[in-house]
Amino acid sequence: QVHLVESGGGLVQAGGSLRLSCAASGRTFTRPTMGWFRQAPGKEREFVAAIKLSGGSTYYLDSVRGRFVISGDSARNAVYLQMNSLNPEDTAIYYCALDRHPAGPSNQASRYDYWGQGTQVTVSS
Numbered sequence: 001q002v003h004l005v006e007s008g009g010g011l012v013q014a015g016g017s018l019r020l021s022c023a024a025s026g027r028t029f030t031r032p033t034m035g036w037f038r039q040a041p042g043k044e045r046e047f048v049a050a051i052k053l054s055g056g057s058t059y060y061l062d063s064v065r066g067r068f069v070i071s072g073d074s075a076r077n078a079v080y081l082q083m084n085s086l087n088p089e090d091t092a093i094y095y096c097a098l099d100r101h102p103a104g105p106s107n108q109a110s111r112y113d114y115w116g117q118g119t120q121v122t123v124s125s
Contacts, residue, residue, distance in 0.1 A: 002026040002114045006096045009119030016123070017084045022096030022116055024077040033099040034072055034079035035059075037109060038092035038121075048094070050105035051079060059105040064090075086123045093118040 008020040020036065035050030050059045053074040060068065069082040079096060097112035099105075106112075 002098070004096045004098060004114055004116035006094065006116045006119040009094060009121045011122045011124065012086055014087050014123055014125050016086050017082070018086065018121060020081040020083065020094055020096075020119060020121075022079050024098050024114065029053075029077060029098070029100050031055075031102040032077065033101075033103075033105045033111075034077070035097050035099070035105065035107075035112065036070065036079070036081050037095045037097060038090075039095070039118075040092040043092075045095070045109060047107035047109070049081060050099075050107065052105050053077070053079075057104055059107060061107070083121070086121075088123045088125045090121060091123050092121060094121050 006022045031054045036048040039045040049070040051070045051072045053072045067085045072079045095118045096116040098114040099112045
């Protein structure tokens with residue numbers, strides 16, 4: 001059984017920063033991709049960022065590129081999301097996800113095999 005556990009969410013004022021962390025346990029993956037998605041109230045889940053843990057290829061949602069930085073630790077099957085210059089539109093539940101296939105990072109939720117429970121990020125104006 002694979003478990004993804006997120007941490008680091010919280011409440012922050014606009015312009016502030018947060019760092020999310022996620023670690024996968026229960027199985028070893030050869031060349032996984034790990035990513036972050038988010039879902040705001042009344043909206044569909046959307047892709048935020050992803051990273052190929054071996055090699056470090058990254059992929060970002062246009063609206064977060066330059067503000068968010070995704071990084072990973074292949075030895076720990078862990079992924080991090082440094083979020084800077086946060087604005088109220090970033091308020092959402094953020095989900096960590098893992099794609100066990102060796103292809104490059106994807107923005108398609110259907111590609112991801114395992115999901116965390118989510119962590120709330122709230123940005124006040």
